[in-house]
Amino acid sequence: MRKLFIALGFAFTLGFAQAQTAEVAKEKWYHVGIKQTGVYGVNTDQALQFLKEHKRKANTIIVGVLDSGVENFHEDLKANMWNNPKEIPGNGIDDDKNGYIDDVHGWSFLGTAKGINYNDDTTEITRVYKHLADKYNTFDSKKNQAAASQNPTEYAEFLRVQKEYLSEVGKAKYNQQVGQARLNAVEGGINKMVLEFGDTKLSKDILKNYQTLDSQVLEALWIFGELKEEQWVGKTMKEVANSYLGSARRAAKGDALTSHLNLNLVDRKDVDNPNDKTERFYGNNDSNGPESSHGTHVAGIIGAVRGNNIGSEGTVGGNNVKIMSVRTVPNGDERDKDVANAIRYAVDNGAKILNMSFGKTFSPDKELVWDAFKYASDKNVLIVKAAGNSNEDIDVDIHYPTNFRNGAPVSKSVLTVGASTKDPKALKARFSNYGKQSVDVFGPGQEIYATYPGVDQYRFLNGTSMASPAVAGVAALVWSHYPKLTAEDIRNILMETVNKNEQLKDISVSGGVVDSYKAVQKAEEIYKQRKLK
Structure with missing residues (x-):
């Protein structure tokens, strides 16, 4: 009787999984448009068609991925990785004199100058x-x-x-x-x-x-x-x-x-002095790192190569993006000092958009991060960041890094993203944080197919960590074709052109999911109003 029960239970579970997969699992669902399919994707193809009709050519745009690292030799990413044009690889010299030796594809703030990396850290x-x-x-x-x-x-x-x-x-x-x-x-x-x-x-x-x-x-x-x-x-x-x-x-x-949770591992003195908040030049040039699964997936959502008939395609919609990997997030909680330095590094080396798919509930050095937010906005850089995955109202339960200091925004060029699904009847992903003040827009974040470490590997992953790069890619699509707009313009365009839905009305500022087609239409309109070419 027991064997029969196990076999029947097993068959039932498989049948249920099969039905669910047939219903929702599509590798490219997050690119589709709501009008064509009824699914709240970012509408990539229609945006590209609009740009083609209006003869808008793409300019190269650098997107900084502040994460666990990015596998820069992945088959679907290597052509779109940032290469520091002023650095000679492997010569052990800081050729561009930016303070970081041999930073070819980016930098890691999670390792020593001798190339010793670490992956695990405390919360x-x-x-x-x-x-x-x-x-x-x-x-x-x-x-x-x-x-x-x-x-x-x-x-x-x-x-x-x-x-x-x-x-x-x-x-x-x-x-x-x-x-x-x-x-x-x-x-x-x-x-x-x-x-x-x-x-x-x-x-x-x-x-x-x-x-x-x-x-x-x-x-x-x-x-x-x-x-x-x-x-x-x-x-x-x-x-x-x-x-x-x-x-x-x-x-x-x-x-x-x-x-x-190990109290003995709190002081990370083998990498840098965690108590020296002014220290900036530490780490090494291994922007891949020992474990880059999260960052590689994030990078693919933004900028996986389009048109190579393999893997996935980024929401930037083309091969005009260059991914700069800034290793910031360990297996544990990121440190505020590293976050601040990662932002400054990416900004100083040409990134126009930063994706930050991480967060935590405590931030003892939040002022360092706020100063870096302000630094980025002063340099006309857009920060796109994940809202978090604990299904909480982050207006009340603050999720760091936050763009709010004493209730007022620190920067006008930070965009916080919640996660949406392909099911229009249950649009907010169950895990996604929300907030009428603190979450600006929603983006596809459930069952998202993208690059994964292993040269030719791909995975489906869930999270606001996936929603944020989906939106960052849309921002890059718009800005690369309309480069005379500002970071604040891009943020406002994405918020003003969402596909609104009553389910998101009271849990976000914009009340909707980003749409790249509507966004490029709005950008075109602004260009004409301002007589830009």
């Missing part, structure tokens, strides 16, 4: 808690009371942070135990399937017709109902096992406890 709450705990968590009630009386506001903040930090520790311990239990439950069965299936490429029919009397294998089959089809269809069982068991092993090791 910001860990760093804040460590700083405050050094003052207040003495386990001596009299000393605590004395310290609290001297600075009651800070002590109250410590208690708040301590509660949240220790809650995160508790959750990490729970997840560690779940990961170990999962590993214990399926590892034996999965390893047996690896031997049995060998180099066979998996398909739904193969698994549907698969028969075995091995109870250990039968008890492991449920993982295929949990996985998305693109995670196993067309792959060998060994590839599936490496990915699935690797994730379970990482959870069982308690990576969050050993890195993100």
Whole structure:
């Protein structure tokens, strides 16, 4: 009876997954137009047709991707990567005298001058808690009371942070135990399937017709109902096992406890002096880094090569974009100092648009980032950033970096993006943050297909991290064809030309999803009004 229950449950799950995939999974859905399809894509092709009809030629535009790194040799990105024209690769000399040696495709603020990179870092709450705990968590009630009386506001903040930090520790311990239990439950069965299936490429029919009397294998089959089809269809069982068991092993090791929440890893003195807020010239030229999956996907959404008949295509709609990779975000929370320096680096080296698909709930050095925002706006640079993925109202629960200081915007050229879906009946992605004041527009951010590390690899990913570059690419499409507009113009155009929807009316400033066709129409209108050529 138990075997029958497992088999029936497995078949039902596969059927459900198949129906869902047939309904929503399209590699190019985020490029379509609402009028033609009923789907809120960014309408790339119609925009390009409009530009062709109006004889608008594209100028090269540099987009800075401030992220985990970008695989600059990927088949669908390498032709559109930024190459520093004033730097001679590999000679160990700062040829352009910008303070960064051999910065050919960009720079990494997450490594040493000797080329040693790091990937894991703590969360910001860990760093804040460590700083405050050094003052207040003495386990001596009299000393605590004395310290609290001297600075009651800070002590109250410590208690708040301590509660949240220790809650995160508790959750990490729970997840560690779940990961170990999962590993214990399926590892034996999965390893047996690896031997049995060998180099066979998996398909739904193969698994549907698969028969075995091995109870250990039968008890492991449920993982295929949990996985998305693109995670196993067309792959060998060994590839599936490496990915699935690797994730379970990482959870069982308690990576969050050993890195993100580890108080001993707060001071990153092997890379730079985290307490020196004026330091700018550190890191190395490895703009790819040890783990560039997030940044590579983001870069592809913006600027994957168009017209090469492989992979995906960027929302910039052509090959006039150059992607500058500025490695800023580790596996953990980005540091405010790195964010500020990354913005300044990208601006100083010619980027006109910066994409920032990251965020956190604490920002002890937010002034550094605000100063960098102002620096970018003064240099006529547009910043496009993700709203975050915790389904919160960020007017209330602030998500950093924020463009608001004491309720007032710091810059007029920052655009914050929420994530939308291809389902017009449920337009806001469930995970997306929102805010009537703090989220400007929405962009496609669910099941987005784009480049992934591995030279010829591509993946579907979800997040406002995907919505932000979708919008950044549209901004680059417009600005590259209408270069005499300002960063503020581009921001306003994208906001004024959204496809509005009642579902987004009260959760964003513009109340809609960006549309590149309407945006170029508006840009053309402004050019004519201002008599620009």
